[in-house]
Amino acid sequence: MTQNSAHASHLILGVCDYPEHVPPDRWEHYAKQQKALGLTHVRLAEFAWSRLEPEPGAFQWQWLDQVIDILHQEDMQVVLCTPTAAPPAWLVHAHPEILAVDAQGRTRTFGSRRHYDFASSVYREHSRRITTAMARRYGRHPAVAGWQTDNEFGCHDTTRSYGPASAAAFRAWLQQKYSSLENLNAAWGNVFWSQEYTAWEQIQLPNLTVTDPNPSQVLDHARFASDMVKEFQEEQVRILRECSPGRFVTHNFMGFFADFDSHAVAACLDFASWDAYPTGLLETCSFLAEDLKHKYARTGHPDLISFNHDLYRCLKNNKQGFWVMEQQCGQVNWAPHNPLPADGAVQLWTAQAWAHGADGVSYFRWRAATMAQEVLHSGLLRHDETPDRGHLEIQQLQPRDFVPGEVPAQVALLHDAESLWLFDQQRHNQHLTYWQQVMLYYSTLRSLGVDVDVVQPGADLSAYQVVVAPALTLMSEAHAANLKKASEHAQLVFGPRTAFFTETGQAFDKGQPGSLSELLGGRLKNFDSMRPTLKEMLGGYEVTLWAESYRLQDAQALHVYESGPLAGECAVMQKGNVLTIGAHSPGLVHDLLREVALQAGVSVLDVPEGIRVSRRAGKMLVQNFNAYGVDFLGTRVPAVNFEVFEDT
Amino acid sequence: MTQNSAHASHLILGVCDYPEHVPPDRWEHYAKQQKALGLTHVRLAEFAWSRLEPEPGAFQWQWLDQVIDILHQEDMQVVLCTPTAAPPAWLVHAHPEILAVDAQGRTRTFGSRRHYDFASSVYREHSRRITTAMARRYGRHPAVAGWQTDNEFGCHDTTRSYGPASAAAFRAWLQQKYSSLENLNAAWGNVFWSQEYTAWEQIQLPNLTVTDPNPSQVLDHARFASDMVKEFQEEQVRILRECSPGRFVTHNFMGFFADFDSHAVAACLDFASWDAYPTGLLETCSFLAEDLKHKYARTGHPDLISFNHDLYRCLKNNKQGFWVMEQQCGQVNWAPHNPLPADGAVQLWTAQAWAHGADGVSYFRWRAATMAQEVLHSGLLRHDETPDRGHLEIQQLQPRDFVPGEVPAQVALLHDAESLWLFDQQRHNQHLTYWQQVMLYYSTLRSLGVDVDVVQPGADLSAYQVVVAPALTLMSEAHAANLKKASEHAQLVFGPRTAFFTETGQAFDKGQPGSLSELLGGRLKNFDSMRPTLKEMLGGYEVTLWAESYRLQDAQALHVYESGPLAGECAVMQKGNVLTIGAHSPGLVHDLLREVALQAGVSVLDVPEGIRVSRRAGKMLVQNFNAYGVDFLGTRVPAVNFEVFEDT
Amino acid sequence: MTQNSAHASHLILGVCDYPEHVPPDRWEHYAKQQKALGLTHVRLAEFAWSRLEPEPGAFQWQWLDQVIDILHQEDMQVVLCTPTAAPPAWLVHAHPEILAVDAQGRTRTFGSRRHYDFASSVYREHSRRITTAMARRYGRHPAVAGWQTDNEFGCHDTTRSYGPASAAAFRAWLQQKYSSLENLNAAWGNVFWSQEYTAWEQIQLPNLTVTDPNPSQVLDHARFASDMVKEFQEEQVRILRECSPGRFVTHNFMGFFADFDSHAVAACLDFASWDAYPTGLLETCSFLAEDLKHKYARTGHPDLISFNHDLYRCLKNNKQGFWVMEQQCGQVNWAPHNPLPADGAVQLWTAQAWAHGADGVSYFRWRAATMAQEVLHSGLLRHDETPDRGHLEIQQLQPRDFVPGEVPAQVALLHDAESLWLFDQQRHNQHLTYWQQVMLYYSTLRSLGVDVDVVQPGADLSAYQVVVAPALTLMSEAHAANLKKASEHAQLVFGPRTAFFTETGQAFDKGQPGSLSELLGGRLKNFDSMRPTLKEMLGGYEVTLWAESYRLQDAQALHVYESGPLAGECAVMQKGNVLTIGAHSPGLVHDLLREVALQAGVSVLDVPEGIRVSRRAGKMLVQNFNAYGVDFLGTRVPAVNFEVFEDT
Ligand SMILES: [Zn+2]
Ligand SMILES: [Zn+2]
Numbered sequence A, B, C: 001m002t003q004n005s006a007h008a009s010h011l012i013l014g015v016c017d018y019p020e021h022v023p024p025d026r027w028e029h030y031a032k033q034q035k036a037l038g039l040t041h042v043r044l045a046e047f048a049w050s051r052l053e054p055e056p057g058a059f060q061w062q063w064l065d066q067v068i069d070i071l072h073q074e075d076m077q078v079v080l081c082t083p084t085a086a087p088p089a090w091l092v093h094a095h096p097e098i099l100a101v102d103a104q105g106r107t108r109t110f111g112s113r114r115h116y117d118f119a120s121s122v123y124r125e126h127s128r129r130i131t132t133a134m135a136r137r138y139g140r141h142p143a144v145a146g147w148q149t150d151n152e153f154g155c156h157d158t159t160r161s162y163g164p165a166s167a168a169a170f171r172a173w174l175q176q177k178y179s180s181l182e183n184l185n186a187a188w189g190n191v192f193w194s195q196e197y198t199a200w201e202q203i204q205l206p207n208l209t210v211t212d213p214n215p216s217q218v219l220d221h222a223r224f225a226s227d228m229v230k231e232f233q234e235e236q237v238r239i240l241r242e243c244s245p246g247r248f249v250t251h252n253f254m255g256f257f258a259d260f261d262s263h264a265v266a267a268c269l270d271f272a273s274w275d276a277y278p279t280g281l282l283e284t285c286s287f288l289a290e291d292l293k294h295k296y297a298r299t300g301h302p303d304l305i306s307f308n309h310d311l312y313r314c315l316k317n318n319k320q321g322f323w324v325m326e327q328q329c330g331q332v333n334w335a336p337h338n339p340l341p342a343d344g345a346v347q348l349w350t351a352q353a354w355a356h357g358a359d360g361v362s363y364f365r366w367r368a369a370t371m372a373q374e375v376l377h378s379g380l381l382r383h384d385e386t387p388d389r390g391h392l393e394i395q396q397l398q399p400r401d402f403v404p405g406e407v408p409a410q411v412a413l414l415h416d417a418e419s420l421w422l423f424d425q426q427r428h429n430q431h432l433t434y435w436q437q438v439m440l441y442y443s444t445l446r447s448l449g450v451d452v453d454v455v456q457p458g459a460d461l462s463a464y465q466v467v468v469a470p471a472l473t474l475m476s477e478a479h480a481a482n483l484k485k486a487s488e489h490a491q492l493v494f495g496p497r498t499a500f501f502t503e504t505g506q507a508f509d510k511g512q513p514g515s516l517s518e519l520l521g522g523r524l525k526n527f528d529s530m531r532p533t534l535k536e537m538l539g540g541y542e543v544t545l546w547a548e549s550y551r552l553q554d555a556q557a558l559h560v561y562e563s564g565p566l567a568g569e570c571a572v573m574q575k576g577n578v579l580t581i582g583a584h585s586p587g588l589v590h591d592l593l594r595e596v597a598l599q600a601g602v603s604v605l606d607v608p609e610g611i612r613v614s615r616r617a618g619k620m621l622v623q624n625f626n627a628y629g630v631d632f633l634g635t636r637v638p639a640v641n642f643e644v645f646e647d648t
């Protein structure tokens, strides 16, 4: 990392602004207002391509020069964006082949944003061209603190295109990966349903097939598309590094987004950022129960938010340093309904971001847009430039309480995009998804007051006391080895469907859990994917949706099913410090994780509903997401509010 | 208006007939039966193009000559249709470019009806050609009383086509409207997301974009498509005026249909008509509560029906004269389920149409079709030619009670297609639509026994005591001035989301309610679009789905929110005779409208559930839509029945 | 029939195996294991085209030679499949015109299975070519007992293609059928909506129309598509007959599948087969109530299974002889959730198949696939080759109890694909389908312990005491005559919507029930398609969804509606031995069918819920699908189990 945000003495506050949307006579006034509010950073130029290059090659820098200079005069710092999320009309008209094609075969047209195919070499060239031009112009400007590449890669289902550019690139990628069709046919199991290829050009993208496409092909397609995003990012970052030395480079990822492998895509960045919209995240969450959506309608669900903090913190550095590049500060406009946040929510979200390791929080956006697609989205100023509710909350914030430092997590929760791709593609039960299973384990840990690092299964796990792997259904040899190594010092917990698939998306032909069976001490016997009306029992716990049983080798049965077709069979097995939980059962998972944490010496709190505890830099933040005050740890935390304690 | 239906001494009864569907030996018999039933008008030739011009240019008039002559001999009058809603196979085969394209990019093919693009110059030419031929042949026939153009413009989502004909016409329309791309880019706010155009040919129709298209573009596209319908209609009307002097020209619009601006499209007509299918309207209504759908399953909901009467009456003349061109007289076949109407429903619907200003009611259809798409739709005769239930009800009708005259409405409810387009495109809350908000106010007025004119916001409002504007979210300068003028003599009531958008679909950059803020006496502060599980309180009333608060200038706060993020803020403001209601709350709206009506000297009745009162020509019709008798105003009105009183 | 399975002394047990999916070193071991389990038949080569002909014309028989020889050495018999359900990549790449096009106009691509248009002459040629090659190679091999053509015709909505091959073939088919466009226009009622054709090339496939296509066209299109499947099958069967004398030929149909007329498609076979997946059938059933889906989640619903047994048994021979070619033996992977079957379910299903006339039951599949689309589908062996639950159940089966012989059904239930096509295309009530209405009558009969033959309305009905026609909405003259003939000796029962449509899909222009009105003794008066919240009463019975009333000629009214618009009108009419039930009312249907059976001398049992009784070959099978034991006929039948009695 270079001139990084982490060097600040406390949490950086910033704002996303679009000066090109307002008359120039507002610019200086806004800069002074922003400074007066305690903001130090302004993100600029996102989507500004049509203003920076109105005609091919005819750049217009003056307006942006002026904006940056005004901010510089106020001692504000700037985060500049490459504007590639919105190629202008003239470029699309000249090169319609850069447009993506959706899975239904329809070309996705100009008129909104993200209308490009990551694999298009024509678009790649223009991406490098505009990045170079901007980086040369502003890369060494003293006000420029860093860069954001593009905006929200993959938003609106744009990671994967099904047009000619991607088709050709996919075939090239496959040729590179497999060398021979013999290898590819074996890896995909193409003997099944006569899918064997005898020439590379026979291979199509896996859309519009008569019934489900080959899951191994779909897996490789997801990997390919992820690689295209990675390449796209790397091309921009390489240019920024060269032309803008000493500035940080980040990208603003999205919550619960895994169409590409964000760990790989973030590898070339200084730190990761994400865009936090707690109420939108809640309303569009596919697995949160309706009563919880109601309860947290005006604050968002604490764990939906913090999971993403913990994930993006750990993409680059598992102890601190990420940014919330866009932080909701009023109501959003894109969920089915968009309630106003509760009083205090913007402060609570800001504090929570800090406690989970954020070094910067940049509110979206300065003034509510008066034009085009987002006029019903709030900003810190209303359309009429009066300060909106979020503005007033930020005025009362004390960011100096939010000092930098490490998040002292002793528990690692493993997340793996490739496992997600396979798990959700082959759910077997439409009511149970990868995220749902992961979040059951994550929320349980959080309800026990435990700080969690969300890391990749290939990460260095040596510092953790407990490693929880809720849904690693794809198991590579390397990951298996890493887990085995972790078992030498940590408690390990595995969830259902662990190690079902090989690296190529086939079932282990020696059965499950494949290469982990020695570590776990048993083998998968049967799995039961229950309709939601079914319930089976196990030691007083209810099991729904999924039940797996094991044939023990040298593990012991901790729990045995008591009803249903698996009655009498092992539901939870333990081999030394390795625990495998085959049943989907929130109560059981809670009690088992509590036990494991205690055994591992991780301290545990019984945190009331709606309360969350997070630690950073020697402090403990107690957050109350309830609409009522709660007495906890000897203090009363008011509704939608927080307290900062010294962590003792 | 010329030889208008309004000259009749009482309600005209007619029927829609398709003699080309039955053997010629039935024609004379049917004419005599129709006359015996008291019908005086027969609508003919709708969809008859393939019989009138079986081969290009080879017209076959004999059969229609004969049908009209037979009716003429029985002193029956004829309403002739231009058959353009169903271009024949030979025309489509010769000119596939007339076919429309749907929003998904699929060409909509021959094999049903309405398979044309309103913007196709080729189809326009054929429309004028067949209209001219028919008008010359029959325009001066003594039996021909009038004309219906085409059939149900826009039905089956056909207002907007996304093919080449419309794309080219849209660009031409924009060029005409904006003169320069600079103007267009400013009007659409294209600086947002780099949407600026630098050449006219870059502009596409707003479909298949990656995410939401630009709302201002969508608004202009809706206006363009509406204009194409208007031009299409005007071309036919011009020919009919020339070749068929003294005959009325109308078009049969549809209930709750606003894909085009029906006010503009009706401008060249003598009077408007609409097609009333009360049970279908109920079953396909997106906002009516399930318990009300159950209660009114066999009668339709009274307000869903009468709203359209009031709307179509006021399209041309706000006191009388429209027709119900197709009146349901048995079960329909096109809703998800199609119950039989209750005994008496056909009589009740006929009386209600009269009381709301209809001069003609034409039942659909004479004999149930034995062939093709509508065989499960009833008629006055069954397939076997026995009189069906509706026939028997009409036999007992006394149309002589239904005399012409004015509907004495003192209250205007404002409806604006452009506001609907913006409101529903940018709902912010999927559970609240434009029609839903409008119908809350309309139904409330009707439950108070108030007669209502549904008029455009630009209409002459000088005759009204009360003007209610539930959802005028787009506010032009002209409309603002008209409302200001109305405030000089009338009580004004505004609903939530008033004047949010400018004429080009942007948010007012001085904030809301834009140019109305002086009139209303306050400014919009915040809006809260609640998930359906949320409820906030306000003076004992429940607020759901939408809550707006105001910053008062010189208005007074009538009500203040008592819970939620807006607690303590103004929910209802009053400045003199102008009332603004920011909360979606049926109870509150009821009590406020009742108060306003009384203050304005509009008499109010507390009408029981299922009862409706309507006045016309000095008479008062009391309608009972309940399945049980009700005592009201000293009389017992039987179930599904009505009484006519002198209006005192 | 030739060397038929029916010659076996007891129920044949077999398995579907894919030796090409596993290393050759497993083949001999598997054969011995299969034999040890009591299996005598192995189905092979389904989808094996890419292994049999890896390059055009370059056949590779060695591997299959070896597999068949190994099985032959173990005295096992082989069922060979033509591999045409999965044309290989090289063929699709060389001839993309064989691909089907879906109703949305999208080409359905390579990458799964069934990617062909049945009407493609190019694909037909390749189908004959590969069939000839296989039949010549293996047709006289002593181990080859018979053939399965292709696999599950029509699966994944593949019966109907909307591409050029089908469009051209459809026009040719119509020309052949109607000779003149005058005939076609009359048959389809094309005068309606100006749909008349003046040249054959104007006729398109009935997709992507603006609103509903012409139902008569849709009916003919369904007939055409069905004929294409029939021709496809016949071409293969002709070759197999010639090259593989003495071997049976069958096809594996699917449950509740009627996109084509399976009776016609099966005409050239020796016997029919079907693929029985009871839990999948239950989960994907559109009409089974949620509480029954819960109750039978682990066994499937007995009547959903046995209806298909009774249907496929009667396709060729209404007393015995069909096969279950694929029998579920663990959990499936293709329903929204896929619970494990209860202990005993595989045995219960096997016994039930036998009792309903099966001569062979072949489990799907030997070893669970480790690759591609079906890895989450179970087999008799797990991925790790351990015997799965189904394997253990089959070990304990006594197939020798299951002797061949006739199913002594005295009651015929009439099923007609053409009626289904019309009924479901023009439902009038989205909550009531053809299958739902048929299954109400079928399940009622089964709950009375009655054995049922499911036969075509044109079948020889002379042997039946009772003929039940729940939903014959299309009534040809020939069927009407056959029913009249049946009435000379049998009790006849008709359900609602009987004989509404003529053979061309028009309504009878003399009214309903068309040519059956003399037989039934009355005429249809009105039908009421109720929303689900409505209920009307009739003699203590509740009527929902559908109510028809009749005008009596010489029938008598057995029941009269007591509420609703049809109050006082006839709901059930009887003319001698012909009963017509106009009301959708499970209680009424139960009591009427019970009465009719008793009158006809068919013995009736009041069978408890979850219990079913079936008779074959002088034996009676009592099946318990409940999760608890039941005392019945003096014995206790344990949960998910059965007893075989002598039928006295
Ligand atoms: Zn909702
Ligand atoms: Zn419904």
Ligand SMILES: [Zn+2]
Pocket: A430, A431, A531, A532, C336, C337
């Ligand atoms: Zn489900």
